[in-house]
Amino acid sequence: MPPVSYNVSARVISEYLEAVDESSALYYQPDNPQALTGLAPPLAIIAYTMATLSHNIPLPPGTIHITQEIECLKALVVGTRVTCYAKVSRKQERGNLRLLTIDLNAFDENQDLVVSGKSGFALPKPNSNHTDRQ
Amino acid sequence: MTEAVPNPQFLKAEKGKSLPRVIKHINQGKIDRYAEASGDFNPIHVDMSFAKKTPLGGTIAHGMLILAYISQMMTTAFGQTWLSGGRLSVRFKTPARPGDTITVSGKIKTIEPEGNKTLVSCDVLCQNQTGETVIIGEAWVRLPDR
Numbered sequence: 059m060p061p062v063s064y065n066v067s068a069r070v071i072s073e074y075l076e077a078v079d080e081s082s083a084l085y086y087q088p089d090n091p092q093a094l095t096g097l098a099p100p101l102a103i104i105a106y107t108m109a110t111l112s113h114n115i116p117l118p119p120g121t122i123h124i125t126q127e128i129e130c131l132k133a134l135v136v137g138t139r140v141t142c143y144a145k146v147s148r149k150q151e152r153g154n155l156r157l158l159t160i161d162l163n164a165f166d167e168n169q170d171l172v173v174s175g176k177s178g179f180a181l182p183k184p185n186s187n188h189t190d191r192q
Numbered sequence: 193m194t195e196a197v198p199n200p201q202f203l204k205a206e207k208g209k210s211l212p213r214v215i216k217h218i219n220q221g222k223i224d225r226y227a228e229a230s231g232d233f234n235p236i237h238v239d240m241s242f243a244k245k246t247p248l249g250g251t252i253a254h255g256m257l258i259l260a261y262i263s264q265m266m267t268t269a270f271g272q273t274w275l276s277g278g279r280l281s282v283r284f285k286t287p288a289r290p291g292d293t294i295t296v297s298g299k300i301k302t303i304e305p306e307g308n309k310t311l312v313s314c315d316v317l318c319q320n321q322t323g324e325t326v327i328i329g330e331a332w333v334r335l336p337d338r
Contacts, residue, residue, distance in 0.1 A: 077257070078229075078260035078264070084267050084271065084272060097275060100263070101256065105260075108256070123256075123284055125282065125284070126255065126281075127282075128259075128279065128280045130276060130278040133275040
């Protein structure tokens with residue numbers, strides 16, 4: 059899959075923090091709760107990357123997000139340009155389901171790995187009747 | 193607000209100690225806001241008429257939204273060390289739906305030296321208001337040597 063690059067902007071992080079009800083002093087200045095400290099939550103990177111990749115890898119209706127692994131390796135700073143690489147690391151079949159594992163790695167401008175993840179999905183086989191992904 | 197530095201209580205990590213609970217109420221507005229923020233507009237989350245026709249019978253929250261609440265619990269306990277030395281491995285068991293109240297809890301399972309740091313592993317759990325498991329898994333964090 060081609061890599062995906064985007065800027066971790068203050069607007070993007072503000073919207074993410076608001077959406078997940080996060081008010082930690084890690085992310086907001088204690089003396090000005092509207093102002094960001096400059097740190098970005100690592101799960102935001104995984105979430106954006108997955109959403110962006112979903113345009114490249116359309117998962118069929120009935121797909122379920124079943125597992126997630128995340129490793130935070132370096133605190134990410136707002137304003138960083140992140141480049142994410144993804145690959146399908148595993149394909150399996152089990153009963154009526156096809157299991158798909160996608161590995162994600164996000165690097166900053168210094169080529170340092172900042173966050174990595176492994177997302178597991180269960181995809182229905184054609185004509186099977188299953189629920190949609192989370 | 194949580195602390196920007198590891199909560200001193202958790203720098204003295206003890207096996208069996210509970211992590212600070214996080215409780216969140218889920219509604220469609222929060223799910224829609226998360227879709228806007230993350231760019232994930234899968235109709236199972238945001239389109240009621242589509243979701244009603246699926247076996248789930250209605251919209252469900254993004255798994256990554258609920259996972260963010262686990263991350264919140266970990267930052268409350270361990271501060272910035274979570275951002276540069278945290279690891280999480282979970283399974284999504286049951287979807288969270290609008291109207292659900294999600295309780296995130298955790299407990300320190302093991303504490304082991306790892307080089308010049310201390311590796312703390314925790315069991316983590318998200319349950320809905322009926323006690324059903326929404327997410328279950330394990331989290332690890334590397335703390336500065338004690």
